[in-house]
Amino acid sequence: xxxxxxxxxxxxxxEDPELFFPExxxxxxxxxxxSVCVSCPIATACLSYALRHGVEGVWGCTTEDERRxxxxxxxxxxxxx
Numbered sequence: 001x002x003x004x005x006x007x008x009x010x011x012x013x014x015e016d017p018e019l020f021f022p023e024x025x026x027x028x029x030x031x032x033x034x035s036v037c038v039s040c041p042i043a044t045a046c047l048s049y050a051l052r053h054g055v056e057g058v059w060g061c062t063t064e065d066e067r068r069x070x071x072x073x074x075x076x077x078x079x080x081x
Contacts, residue, residue, distance in 0.1 A: 011040035021057040030063060037061035 012020060015036055022029035037043050038061060047060020051067055062070070 008042040008045075010042050010046065011036050020059070030058060033058040034061050 019029065019036070020033045022033065037046070037058065040046065040061075043060050045060075047062055047067075049055070050059035050062065051070060056064055059067075
Protein backbone atom coordinates (compact mmCIF):
# COMPACT_ATOMS: atom_id res chain seq x y z
CA UNK A 1 0.00 0.00 0.00
CA UNK A 2 2.34 2.73 -1.14
CA UNK A 3 1.64 5.96 0.67
CA UNK A 4 -1.03 4.42 2.88
CA UNK A 5 -0.56 4.38 6.65
CA UNK A 6 -3.46 2.90 8.56
CA UNK A 7 -1.85 3.05 11.98
CA UNK A 8 -1.38 -0.69 12.36
CA UNK A 9 0.61 -3.63 11.08
CA UNK A 10 -1.11 -5.15 8.02
CA UNK A 11 -1.25 -8.94 7.85
CA UNK A 12 -0.03 -8.75 4.24
CA UNK A 13 3.33 -7.17 5.12
CA UNK A 14 5.25 -10.43 4.99
CA GLU A 15 3.37 -11.86 1.99
CA ASP A 16 4.42 -11.77 -1.66
CA PRO A 17 2.66 -8.68 -3.08
CA GLU A 18 1.82 -10.62 -6.26
CA LEU A 19 -0.59 -12.73 -4.19
CA PHE A 20 -2.92 -9.74 -3.98
CA PHE A 21 -2.94 -9.05 -7.73
CA PRO A 22 -4.39 -12.21 -9.30
CA GLU A 23 -5.24 -12.49 -12.95
CA UNK A 24 -8.96 -12.79 -13.76
CA UNK A 25 -10.33 -16.21 -12.92
CA UNK A 26 -7.57 -17.19 -10.49
CA UNK A 27 -10.06 -18.22 -7.83
CA UNK A 28 -7.56 -20.13 -5.67
CA UNK A 29 -5.20 -17.13 -5.53
CA UNK A 30 -8.06 -14.77 -4.68
CA UNK A 31 -9.15 -17.11 -1.90
CA UNK A 32 -5.60 -17.31 -0.55
CA UNK A 33 -5.25 -13.52 -0.57
CA UNK A 34 -8.57 -13.10 1.21
CA SER A 35 -7.51 -15.64 3.85
CA VAL A 36 -4.65 -13.29 4.77
CA CYS A 37 -7.04 -10.32 4.95
CA VAL A 38 -9.50 -12.09 7.25
CA SER A 39 -7.10 -11.96 10.20
CA CYS A 40 -5.79 -8.46 9.43
CA PRO A 41 -6.25 -5.86 12.17
CA ILE A 42 -6.57 -3.04 9.64
CA ALA A 43 -8.77 -4.75 7.02
CA THR A 44 -11.57 -2.21 7.46
CA ALA A 45 -9.23 0.75 6.91
CA CYS A 46 -7.69 -1.06 3.94
CA LEU A 47 -11.12 -1.62 2.38
CA SER A 48 -12.07 2.00 2.96
CA TYR A 49 -8.88 3.14 1.23
CA ALA A 50 -9.53 0.83 -1.71
CA LEU A 51 -13.09 2.11 -2.11
CA ARG A 52 -11.93 5.75 -2.07
CA HIS A 53 -8.98 5.29 -4.41
CA GLY A 54 -10.21 2.67 -6.91
CA VAL A 55 -7.13 0.47 -6.56
CA GLU A 56 -6.55 -2.85 -8.29
CA GLY A 57 -6.21 -6.21 -6.61
CA VAL A 58 -7.46 -7.69 -3.34
CA TRP A 59 -7.77 -5.08 -0.58
CA GLY A 60 -9.67 -5.37 2.69
CA CYS A 61 -10.80 -8.89 1.81
CA THR A 62 -12.50 -7.76 -1.42
CA THR A 63 -11.78 -7.97 -5.13
CA GLU A 64 -12.10 -5.12 -7.59
CA ASP A 65 -15.45 -6.52 -8.78
CA GLU A 66 -16.77 -6.73 -5.23
CA ARG A 67 -15.75 -3.13 -4.52
CA ARG A 68 -17.25 -1.97 -7.81
CA UNK A 69 -20.54 -3.54 -6.72
CA UNK A 70 -20.30 -1.74 -3.35
CA UNK A 71 -19.98 1.61 -5.10
CA UNK A 72 -23.11 1.10 -7.21
CA UNK A 73 -25.98 3.37 -6.16
CA UNK A 74 -28.37 0.40 -5.83
CA UNK A 75 -26.09 -1.53 -3.46
CA UNK A 76 -27.70 -1.60 -0.02
CA UNK A 77 -25.41 -3.97 1.88
CA UNK A 78 -22.68 -3.05 4.28
CA UNK A 79 -19.00 -3.53 3.55
CA UNK A 80 -17.61 -6.60 5.24
CA UNK A 81 -13.89 -6.66 5.76
